[in-house]
Amino acid sequence: TLFQCLFDLGYPMPPNITVSKIIYSSRQRTDVNMEWLIQTDGDLTGFFIEYQKLSVPVGKISKPYIVLSDPSPVEGTSVWMRCGLENGTEPINYIWEQEGHSGVVTTIAESNRSVINITWVTRNHTGLYRCLVRNEVNQQRSDRILLDVICECLIHGPDVPHIDVTPYLVTEGGFLAIEKGNVSLMCQASSNPPSQYDWFFNNSRINSGPQLSISKILRTQTGHYTCLVQNTFLNTRSTKSIALTVYCEYFHTPLH
Known part of the structure; x- marks a missing residue:
C-alpha cells in the first residue's frame, strides 16, 4: 500500500478515516500529497501516516x-x-562508431558522456559517424553523418567569379532584360573551402547566395550588379560586376 495509518484508540469505537484526495506532485509519481477526513465517536489519542516512495520507471x-x-x-x-537524445532514463551509455573509406566500422569511444572532442583533426578522421545509445530498457542508433576533413594543401580561392545571366540577351553596353520579365543571375567561383556569396545593386547589398532571381523586373532596376565572393577561412575575396539594362517590353533593339 502507498501509506499505512496506525491508531492508538480508546475503547470501544475506532475512528473512521477516509482519504478524499491523492495528488502526485511529479510525473514519475514519486511524491504524493494527501487530504483526509476524520469521523470518530471515540477518543482519538493519535495517528500518523507512513510515506513510501515509489520506484522510478x-x-x-x-x-x-x-x-x-x-x-x-x-x-x-x-x-x-x-x-542528442529526446527521451531516455539514465544511466545512459554512449558508443561512437566510425566507418572509414574501406567500409570497416570501428568503435572510437564509449562512455556516459554524450560529447566527443577531436582536438587535432586529420584526413584519417574523414568518414561516417554514428552513435549507439543504450540503457536498461533498450538501445538505439543514430543516422550516419559525414565528417569531411579538408586537406590544408588544397585550400585556395576564391577565383574571379563568373556570372551567367538568364535569359541571355546581350547588347554593346552589357546585358539586356525586358521589363516585367524574370531574370536570373548565377555567380560561380572556384574556392576551397566553399566561399560565401553576396549580391550588390549599385553598391547596395540586396541578396546572399550564389543565385539572384528577379521576378517581373522593372526599368528602375537598370544598373550594375556585383557578385562578391569571400573565403572566410583564408580571409580572401573576389568580385565581378555586370551592367544590366531593362527596356520597355515594346522597345526593340539589335541583339548580339
Missing part, C-alpha cells in the same frame, strides 16, 4: 541524432560531435 531511449560543430573542418583544427 525506466523510460525507453528515443532515436538519437548527431550535432556536428563543423562538417568540413580543415586539417589541424578541432571538432566536436554531440549525440
Whole structure:
C-alpha cells in the first residue's frame, strides 16, 4: 500500500478515516500529497501516516541524432560531435562508431558522456559517424553523418567569379532584360573551402547566395550588379560586376 495509518484508540469505537484526495506532485509519481477526513465517536489519542516512495520507471531511449560543430573542418583544427537524445532514463551509455573509406566500422569511444572532442583533426578522421545509445530498457542508433576533413594543401580561392545571366540577351553596353520579365543571375567561383556569396545593386547589398532571381523586373532596376565572393577561412575575396539594362517590353533593339 502507498501509506499505512496506525491508531492508538480508546475503547470501544475506532475512528473512521477516509482519504478524499491523492495528488502526485511529479510525473514519475514519486511524491504524493494527501487530504483526509476524520469521523470518530471515540477518543482519538493519535495517528500518523507512513510515506513510501515509489520506484522510478525506466523510460525507453528515443532515436538519437548527431550535432556536428563543423562538417568540413580543415586539417589541424578541432571538432566536436554531440549525440542528442529526446527521451531516455539514465544511466545512459554512449558508443561512437566510425566507418572509414574501406567500409570497416570501428568503435572510437564509449562512455556516459554524450560529447566527443577531436582536438587535432586529420584526413584519417574523414568518414561516417554514428552513435549507439543504450540503457536498461533498450538501445538505439543514430543516422550516419559525414565528417569531411579538408586537406590544408588544397585550400585556395576564391577565383574571379563568373556570372551567367538568364535569359541571355546581350547588347554593346552589357546585358539586356525586358521589363516585367524574370531574370536570373548565377555567380560561380572556384574556392576551397566553399566561399560565401553576396549580391550588390549599385553598391547596395540586396541578396546572399550564389543565385539572384528577379521576378517581373522593372526599368528602375537598370544598373550594375556585383557578385562578391569571400573565403572566410583564408580571409580572401573576389568580385565581378555586370551592367544590366531593362527596356520597355515594346522597345526593340539589335541583339548580339
